[in-house]
Amino acid sequence: MGRRLPPLNALRAFEAAARLGGFAAAAQELGVTAGAVSQQVQALEARLGRRLFDRSPRSLSLTPDGRALTPVLTEALDAMEAGLLRALSPRVRSALAVFAQTSFAIGWLLPRLPRFHREHPEIELRLSTGIDAPDLHGAAPDAVILHGRGPWPGLATHLLFPDRLVPVCAPGWLAARDVGDPRLLANETLLVSDTARGDWEEWFAHAGRRSLRPDRALHFGSSLLPPQAALHGLGVALADIGLVQPELDAGRLVNPVPAVPPLRRGTGWHLAHLPGRGDEAPIVALRDWLLREAQPG
Structure with missing residues (x-):
């Protein structure tokens, strides 16, 4: 009207x-x-x-x-x-430097960043990636995404989501094999990140097969590469559901043993910043947006 x-x-x-x-x-x-x-x-x-x-x-x-x-x-x-x-009136843009591990940046953050830019055009987000997070007490980013259990002394942290590890493989790879039981999975090529060598042993113990050890493994220097190798049919990778959800939703990756629940270890992804900066508008905006994006569903 x-x-x-x-x-x-x-x-x-x-x-x-x-x-x-x-x-x-x-x-x-x-x-x-x-x-x-x-x-x-x-x-x-x-x-x-x-x-x-x-x-x-x-x-x-x-x-x-x-x-x-x-x-x-x-x-x-x-x-x-x-x-x-x-x-x-001309908007004053605020620069916000953020560090994240490469696997988190590519698997979770980058697909969502267009929404952050639409919601906060006044913030110029500068994202850097790597393996080891820089020390926030030096000449460093304004905030970092940390992975682990914590606590991190001297930092204010906010849990985004916990790890939930599941095996993943390409549908075509699975179609040619019968690996519905963890015992059978141990006979296949397992994709291993050298930054988390014990994940598979921990997962087999979680699945009730503590004594099993992989027969064949392909090793990669980055935790980003095993899920990518799984997409190309090289074997089975362990992946955090939160980082491969788009591939699972699209059917590009599947879980070959869905009867085994995800492995939860008490670790997860956290936003961290210096405690004295928790009221700064750009950090508040990033924190609130990340927490909303990380909500289930």
């Missing part, structure tokens, strides 16, 4: 005349003639069906309806002016 408002020029003319006490003063403020102001006010009165001014040859005074309308219009026009100034 459209707005049923009188013309804005008529409202402005009346408000200026009421506030300034006459048509001549209003005309000077609005840059028109006193006659034009008078005509606009008359048009407004006709539109409303109410007299807003009592006119005499030597005086002009507000009627009760005019006195009631004046503060409403003054407040509305002031709010409109302030809103336009805020909307059209």
Whole structure:
């Protein structure tokens, strides 16, 4: 339903005349003639069906309806002016340097970053990646994404989501094999990250096969590579559900032993920053956005 408002020029003319006490003063403020102001006010009165001014040859005074309308219009026009100034004034962009492990950045953060930029165009996010997080007490990023159990002394941390490790492989690789039991899985090529060599042994123990050890393994120097190798049909990788959810949802990766629940070790992904910076607007914006994005579902 459209707005049923009188013309804005008529409202402005009346408000200026009421506030300034006459048509001549209003005309000077609005840059028109006193006659034009008078005509606009008359048009407004006709539109409303109410007299807003009592006119005499030597005086002009507000009627009760005019006195009631004046503060409403003054407040509305002031709010409109302030809103336009805020909307059209140049925005000061804040730079926010963030470090994240490469696997987290590629598997979880990058697909979501367009939403952060849409919500916070005033923040220039500068993302760096690597394996070992820098020390926040030196010349370092404003915030880091840490992986582990904690605590991290001297840092304020916020858990984003815990690890949930599951085996993953390509559908085509699985179609050619029968590996529905962890015992059978141990006979296949398992993809191992050298940064987490004990994950498979821990997973087999979690699956009730503590004595099993992989017969064949392909080793990679980065935790990012085993899931990528699994996508290409090289074997089975252990992956955090949170980092491969898009591939699982799309069917590019599948869990070959879905009967075994995810391995939870008490570790997870955390946002960390110095405690004294927790009230800074860019860090607050990043923290609140990350926590919303990390919510299940």
